Amino acid sequence: MNAITIRGVVKNYPNFTLGPIDLAVQRGELFGILGPPSAGKTSILKLILGLVKPDSGQVLVGGVDAGEMEVAERQISMVFQNLALFPHMSGRENITFALSERGLSKKEIGRRLDAVSDVLHVGHILHKNPAQMSGGERQRIALGRALAPDNRAILLDEPIAALDARLREEMRVELKRLQRTKNQTFVYVSHDEEEVMAIADRVAVIIDGRVAQVGAPDDVYNRPNTISVATLVGSPPMNLFHGWFSDDGRHFECGKMVVGVPAGSDVPAGAKGILGVRPEDIHRATNGSGQEIGVSSIEPLGGYTIVNALLGDQLIKIRVTGQLESPDDYTRSVVFDARRLHLFDSEGDRLGTK
Incomplete structure (x- = not known):
């Protein structure tokens, strides 16, 4: 069963129409969504998460129609481009906030915090507030907050775009390692083709609100099915x-x-x-x-x-x-x-x- 399925989804905006979109994200897959700015990539994540409702079509989460589900019921985490950490909270409090809101026991919260800290190597910065952290450290805390609830999937919206080139390369490797270690479903959005092609198991190319091509990175690169895909992928x-x-x-x-x-x-x-x-x-x-x-x-x-x-x-x-x-x-x-x-x-x- 797929972790996430999008069937014929259309969303109309005043000056832009997204869709129809048909996509299927497999469990344990690192699924990349690539496209130029304003192509509709972030809107797809918002549809999956439930922040935006489609005008037509279906979003299925774990094989169940999510049309009537609230955001929390979908059990999906999201790492936003600006990371959206609580500035007045420590790294520890940022990671455990959602767990506390769910009413988990202190023992279970501690167990999950320890597990995430070990994977992300952030134990030494849990006491710091975001303002005291480097860009890479804030990135890891944001990932920790998304990983701790052990949700069905994690959506990442250009999460490393604001980092410098060297740190982006390091975080690419880290994200792939993390996804493999946790066997977690990731949906990773970026306009940087090198970034997506380097880490994704499969890639959906979105152009002008439509799915132009879906396939393994090598297939998309070596057999682009349109001129638009051919010129977008490759540098x-x-x-x-x-x-x-x-x-x-x-x-x-x-x-x-x-x-x-x-x-x-x-x-x-x-x-x-x-x-x-x-x-x-x-x-x-x-x-x-x-x-x-x-x-x-x-x-x-x-x-x-x-x-x-x-x-x-x-x-x-x-x-x-x-x-x-x-x-x-x-x-x-x-x-x-x-x-x-x-x-x-x-x-x-x-x-x-x-």
């Missing part, structure tokens, strides 16, 4: 070429560029189409027979370098392992990895195989 984004499929369906043509279409591809021969290739799938041509480019600049980023180049009159980005000293260090001819080309029709939908 730098996928290079896109607008052109035509040849009459025999064996080549894609864009200006002077001619690229062979992978065997078995089901393309509309003689029709407009779009070819996509990721920056890491463009390589140096070894025999000089590739596509001619003009390198305009490079971006050294430590372990890899981004090469900005012109192919015809189109700017493309190429990801190269290692470092380059100057634009002159890169080749003037490139080839595309034929095994990793992405083909779309003129409407931006992925083309499959025969």
Whole structure:
């Protein structure tokens, strides 16, 4: 049975309509929701939690229709983007507040506090108020408050967005470890694709209030089903070429560029189409027979370098392992990895195989 199921949910706002949304989150899964700002990600969490009621459709929690459930009855915790800790309470009081409100015994509250403290390594800061804590410490206390009630699921709304880059990386690892240790159901929302793709078991891509694609991170990255998903997932984004499929369906043509279409591809021969290739799938041509480019600049980023180049009159980005000293260090001819080309029709939908 799924921990959370959303069936045909629609929520109308004055200038925005969310849905229809269909999603299923499995028990013990770290489910990511990815999308640009204002795509409707936080609204989905509020629908799950019960803070917002759908105009149509159903939200099921543990297989039961949650339409008439109060927020507390759903037994779901949420970590908000601003963490929302009580500033006048210590870390210990923040974590145990919900347990006290439920009327648990002091012994049970102590047991749960000890268990959460061990997992999150916060025993040494339980006496502090939030103002005395670092960003990472406040994050752990907020997670502790969500974990202590032992609820069905925990919803996380961009919980580490306000932290610096190094601390975000550390917290990503910590969240994954925590979720695995507790075998807890997490629903993790972020607009940062690297963040979601790094930790999620499955990802739902939300664009303009709709579910654009759901799948494992590798599937979403390697087989995006629309142009919108292809450009949202991946950094730098996928290079896109607008052109035509040849009459025999064996080549894609864009200006002077001619690229062979992978065997078995089901393309509309003689029709407009779009070819996509990721920056890491463009390589140096070894025999000089590739596509001619003009390198305009490079971006050294430590372990890899981004090469900005012109192919015809189109700017493309190429990801190269290692470092380059100057634009002159890169080749003037490139080839595309034929095994990793992405083909779309003129409407931006992925083309499959025969």
